[in-house]
Amino acid sequence: MTDLIIRNYEQTQEELLVDYDKHSFFENWQESETWELSLTIRLNERNKISFDLVAHESTIIYQGQEFIIKQLSDGGEGSLLYKTVVATHVYYSIAEGYQYETVTGRRTMRQLLTHVFAAGNRGFSWDLIDPNNVLGSRDVENFGDDSYLGLINKLLSDFGAVVIPDNRRLTFYPAGSYGQQTEQQIRYKHNTDEVRFDIDTLSLRTQIRGFGGTDDDDREYFAPITYTSPESAKWGIRIQQPVRDERYQVAANMRERLIRELQDQPAITGVVTLKWATEINKGDFVPFIYEPLNVNTYIQVVGYKKYPAIPNKPPEIILSNTKKTMTSILAKLIQRRLI
The missing domain is CATH 3.55.50.40 (Phage tail protein beta-alpha-beta fold)
Incomplete structure (x- = not known):
């Protein structure tokens, strides 16, 4: 079983976390968004000390990385007590x-x-x-x-x-400039039968308005700016929540922000479930071969969900969701459907 160390908040005591439920343990990472562990541990005679250390703000050390327990549920099954936790990487404590x-x-x-x-x-x-x-x-x-x-x-x-x-x-x-190129290929009908492209237009918008600040006389530094994406010719006018930010005094800066924030493309994410465990790391560029769409390209891993304590349980991999890469694959998917 994968070794985990539990350390109390005061940093005065630590123990090997033993007899946790290996089927409940997973590591979830998504580029610049989340990095967390989750697991369940049930109290028994062998883990009484480490069980007591599992508490809010305690640290779990996994592969040399520190994760802070931020969510904890206590429960019971008959006379058996258990705790289920979500521990977030120490990086996110920077919010404090x-x-x-x-x-x-x-x-x-x-x-x-x-x-x-x-x-x-x-x-x-x-x-x-x-x-x-x-x-x-x-x-x-x-x-x-x-x-x-x-x-x-x-x-x-x-x-x-x-x-x-x-x-x-x-x-x-x-973005896209880190990670290693690897030959651990992801190939349809070889190590995956399941390739999914999630296409979400719930947040698709084509127009947004921005409001800046006012001077000491309560006069606006600039009139409200409305930016309409060229994509409105395809999708029509769909209005996004406006930006209201008193810090802005220059119209051009507000316009630049509106262009950045407007979600004028469908959100596209490629998700692959592998058949067996494969060593794929953050940011790796892997050969992605999918003959039904005639896709053969290196694509970056920007997220994964791994089950380290279960031998040979395959990870779920999230592929690069850059507009250029995923829109190209989506176009091939549409062409395939039209044949």
Whole structure:
């Protein structure tokens, strides 16, 4: 069984977590969105000490990474007691930090990350890997006055970047620029019979309006801006929730934000369930071969759900959901249906 260590909140006691339900244990990771563990442990004579350590804010150590128990359910089955927990990677505790100060003007992502952590690093360190300056710079207005996690998520969205945590060491990359190319191929009728493309238009919108701030005399810095996507010719006018942000004083900056935030494409996610366990890691570029659609390309793993304690139980893999890659595959899927 996969070894897990449980450590109390005070960091004064730790034990090997024994006799947890291996069928309940899974690791779920999705790029820049979530990284968590879930499991159930039932009390018995051998695990009484470690069972007591399973509590809110205790730490589970798995493969050298720290996960903090944030959700816990106590229950009983007859005379048997059990606990079911969800433990979130320590990176997400960065939400407990707050940067009150704001900055305005043209800034690089490195400059903005420096600003985020200027209020204190809270035990975290970070690096930005962008040797070709793909991320460039952006005009920002009143960037700050938010939690560290909120500000980082804004940077990831605005700059098209991702963050890969290694405990409290954070590494930022341009999206699609990290990970290893591997020959662990995913091939239809070889190691998978199930390839699914989830297409969701629930959030599809083609128009959005933005409202900026006002000066000391309560006059607007600029009139409300409405941006209509070219996709409206296909889907019609579908109005997204407006952006109301008092920090904006420049119309061009607001327009740039509206273009970024408008969800004018269907959300497309490729999901593959493998037949057997395969060693696939975060960001790996794997050969994806799907003869029915004539697809033969390297595609990035941006999420997975693994069951490490069950030998040979295959993972569920989420493939790159970039518009360019997934729209191309979707087009081939549509062409196939028309034949």
